[in-house]
Amino acid sequence: MVQVTYPDGSIKEYEDGVTPQQIAERIGSRLAAAALAALVNGQPWDLRRPLPGDCSLQILTWNDIQGQEVYRHSSTHLMAQAVQALYPEARLTVGPPLEDRFYYDIDMPPIGEDDFAKIEAKMRELAAADYPIVREEVSRDEAHALFEKLGEPYKLEILQDIPANETVTLYRQGDWVDLCRGPHVPSTGRLKAFKILSVAGAYWRGDANNKQLQRLYGTSFPSQKELDAYLERLEQAKLRDHRKLGRELGLFMISSEVGVGLPLWLPKGAQVRRTLEDYIRGELLKRGYQPVVTPHIARTELFKISGHMTAYAESMYPIMHGENEEFVLKPVNCPFHIEIYKSAMRSYRDLPLRYAEFGTVYRWEQSGEVGGLTRVRGFTQDDAHLFMAPEQMPEEFKSNVDLVLLILGRLGLTYTARVGLRDPNKPDKYVGSDEAWEQAQSALVQAVQELELEHTIAEGEAAIYGPKLDFMVRDAIGRQWQLGTVQVDYVLPERFNLEYIGADGKAHRPVMIHRAPFGSLERFIGVLIEHFNGAFPFWLAPVQITVLPITERHNDYARQVGAELEAAGFRVEMNLENEKVGAKIAIAETQKISYMAVVGDREAENGTVAWRGRGRRDLGVVARTELIQKLQAELAE
Numbered sequence: 001m002v003q004v005t006y007p008d009g010s011i012k013e014y015e016d017g018v019t020p021q022q023i024a025e026r027i028g029s030r031l032a033a034a035a036l037a038a039l040v041n042g043q044p045w046d047l048r049r050p051l052p053g054d055c056s057l058q059i060l061t062w063n064d065i066q067g068q069e070v071y072r073h074s075s076t077h078l079m080a081q082a083v084q085a086l087y088p089e090a091r092l093t094v095g096p097p098l099e100d101r102f103y104y105d106i107d108m109p110p111i112g113e114d115d116f117a118k119i120e121a122k123m124r125e126l127a128a129a130d131y132p133i134v135r136e137e138v139s140r141d142e143a144h145a146l147f148e149k150l151g152e153p154y155k156l157e158i159l160q161d162i163p164a165n166e167t168v169t170l171y172r173q174g175d176w177v178d179l180c181r182g183p184h185v186p187s188t189g190r191l192k193a194f195k196i197l198s199v200a201g202a203y204w205r206g207d208a209n210n211k212q213l214q215r216l217y218g219t220s221f222p223s224q225k226e227l228d229a230y231l232e233r234l235e236q237a238k239l240r241d242h243r244k245l246g247r248e249l250g251l252f253m254i255s256s257e258v259g260v261g262l263p264l265w266l267p268k269g270a271q272v273r274r275t276l277e278d279y280i281r282g283e284l285l286k287r288g289y290q291p292v293v294t295p296h297i298a299r300t301e302l303f304k305i306s307g308h309m310t311a312y313a314e315s316m317y318p319i320m321h322g323e324n325e326e327f328v329l330k331p332v333n334c335p336f337h338i339e340i341y342k343s344a345m346r347s348y349r350d351l352p353l354r355y356a357e358f359g360t361v362y363r364w365e366q367s368g369e370v371g372g373l374t375r376v377r378g379f380t381q382d383d384a385h386l387f388m389a390p391e392q393m394p395e396e397f398k399s400n401v402d403l404v405l406l407i408l409g410r411l412g413l414t415y416t417a418r419v420g421l422r423d424p425n426k427p428d429k430y431v432g433s434d435e436a437w438e439q440a441q442s443a444l445v446q447a448v449q450e451l452e453l454e455h456t457i458a459e460g461e462a463a464i465y466g467p468k469l470d471f472m473v474r475d476a477i478g479r480q481w482q483l484g485t486v487q488v489d490y491v492l493p494e495r496f497n498l499e500y501i502g503a504d505g506k507a508h509r510p511v512m513i514h515r516a517p518f519g520s521l522e523r524f525i526g527v528l529i530e531h532f533n534g535a536f537p538f539w540l541a542p543v544q545i546t547v548l549p550i551t552e553r554h555n556d557y558a559r560q561v562g563a564e565l566e567a568a569g570f571r572v573e574m575n576l577e578n579e580k581v582g583a584k585i586a587i588a589e590t591q592k593i594s595y596m597a598v599v600g601d602r603e604a605e606n607g608t609v610a611w612r613g614r615g616r617r618d619l620g621v622v623a624r625t626e627l628i629q630k631l632q633a634e635l636a637e
Contacts, residue, residue: 005056014051021047021186024059034061036190037070037183042459043425044070046135046183062222065456072097074133074184075191075220080104081176082122083216092178093154093204093213099480100230101219105202107154108214116196119216123194130189131173135182143168143179154204155179193227194220197234206314206366236477242529243372249534249591251525251542252373261370261377263522268542271571272528273521275540277358279410280382280517283403289356289384294336296360300326305495306335307431311464315363333359334514337385338496341510346500351510352388352396358521359383373526374481380521386513387498390443393511397447397486404471404484404517411528411537416480417453418470419445420461430464432491440490441467443511447488463514465491475531483524487514535592535614538634543593545631546573547609548584550600557604561597561624568628589616597627 001013004023014023020038024031024047038045039058044066051057060067076095079102084090087108095104138146140162147155158179162168171180173188185191197217204210221227238244246252251269258264265273284291300319303309308316308331317329330336337355346353360380369375388396408415421441422430430437444467448455455469462468468487472480489512492498499507518524528536538544545565549558555576562574573593575584581598588596597609602621609627611619622630 002051003054004051007056007058016053017050019048019050020045020057020059023057027059031059031061035059036061036067036185039066044183047186049135049183065458069097070183071185071191071222072102072220073180073182074188075194075218076102076104077133077171077173077178077180077184078123078126078188078191078194079119079196079216079218080106080178081126081173082119083108084176085122085126086118091152091154094158101197101217103215103217105204105213105215107204107211111199111214111216113199119196120194123191126174127188127191129174130187132187133184134172135184136170136172137167138170140164140166140168143170146170146177147179150177191220192222193224194218195227195231202366233477233479237479237530240477240530240533241372242374242526245529245534246372249542251529254372259377261365261375263373263376263378269525271542272525272536272540276518276521276525277382280407283406284354284356284384287354287399287403289354292337292340292355292357294333294340294357294359295330296362297327297329298336300328302335302339303328303331306332306338306492307464307495308332308335311429311431315365317362317364329362330359331361331363333357333361333381333383334385334492334512335496338492338498338512341387341498342496346387346510348389348500348502348508351500352386352392354384354386356382356384373522373529376520376522379523381516382518382521383514383516386515387493387500387510388513389500389502389508390511393443393488393513394447394450396513397444397488398451400486400513400515400517401451401453401469403515404486407517408471408473408484411540413473413475413531415471415473417448417455418461418472418482419448419455419457420463420468420470421457421459422462422467423460426460429460430462432465432494436490436494437466440488443490444469444488463487463489465489466512466514468514473527475527476533477530479530481523481527483519483527484517485515485519488512489514533592536594538594538631541592541594542571543573543591544571545595545597546575546588546591546593547597547599548575548581548588550581550598552576552578554599554601554604558599561599561609564624565597565628565631568632570628570631585612585616589614595619595631 002016003011003013005011024035035047037047037060041055080092080095083106090106090108093105140159144159169182170177171182171184197219200215201212202215203212250266252263252265254263312331316331320327340355358380362378365375365377386396422437466487466489468485470482471484473483474480493510493512498510500510502508547558547562549555558574562572565572594614596612599609603609608621608623610621611627613619
């Protein structure tokens, strides 16, 4: 018999060899029908795979994020099978699930939107056949022989990275097979509604020296209704696309001469960015942070100590050489702040030390992944690193969570919290000892529980040096974005040999917290543009009010009104062009300016303005002083 522990802590006994599917059926027909996969001892598991012995078990359904990942990963295989059925010359590389979609990189002749319907039809045919999706364990040599026979060179290359004595897993559906860790849904018939979304070019392994592949994107849902709702959200997203709005509203631009993924901030976008920076600077001063500024490059030795040169190398820019030294563009700010900490002897009386910087970092992103502001190669983090005694960590962690929630609340953003832990199956992704990781993960989870913060656990989402709490923000049309983060780190203090002198006169090791409430200003503002559809709240709007004279003879009075508004601290534009006032109002609406002050003969004579709000709201005629008071009151709120 085996003992199975359920998520609620209850334990039941089952016969040896029992599968999650059989357990789901015994619990109830509804759960059995909804089950997609399982977590066994926290690891993804196929429903038809026998349990390994005494274990914990969670049945995954569509209501679980991991369940959705399994569903979409299986949909990726269904799409790849359909592509190879239609294009026998197609050769497969890798195809991971994403948050709300999936893709497969395929070596094949270019295809376009006209080909999507044909692929979808073949997918429906394969789903209707309801092929069992069967997991097989084979030796690496057996897998190599199979994919050599099938003529799959990319699978052979992947196999070369696996130790010769390791077992690998295959997944078969009908006469089609793929190399994959899994898990997958039990059969192709479980995949109900899917859509091919787009195709793009992508280099094999992200290297421009390798062959360019076709990256085929799709999505899938358990019902056509849910798929249709998602496609409607995509249509809304096109209208809100921050790249489109960024051009129309004069917020930012991308120049091919500068380079993909390196945005240029235009005056209005720079104003939004500066307003956010000023807001958080004010909060940081209240919370005892000290500003620091660090360079954009550093010697490679710094990042060898931190571990980034090994665990993070593929995301770093190439090494630069100068005067017999090697330098790299910085991918993170933390080693610089660590060096500032090390610049003096620290006492327990100095702690916690809180260093904050709007630090620009550089990370190599694949060309197929770069887009607008939300995925860039150079970005600025509202970064801070806190150094503290271990017993101070819980309160500092809670304070930083409070700061993130304050900012999200200020902007009316809803969120879910996700605890990112290291993936025990991929130790090479991380640096530091097991002991340091256990300390950090235990401390972070305990702090989150003490905050009574609803959260999910996600293995594999930790930073290379420690676990983290990420805030997944939902925008106005339901999409989810990872923005703010708070991370606990016991590893880098150890690698850099950080110390402070305790009350006992002995040297002790501090703990670090890495935190960025915005995440990055680029992504945060990109998300805000789409969330607000370019119509920023009054306090954040790049132009808060525009003054519109009815005719040119009212320009002098318009300038007087504009000067008073500017003197009161508002961001003001004046449209003094020789155009009809209706056209000027239309331009202001298109530019999504918060308020308009229309002035003509009557207003000039009475010292008033005709006040209008965005969305063609007529707010009446008010005295200039009253307008300023009303705007100041709104800003204060």
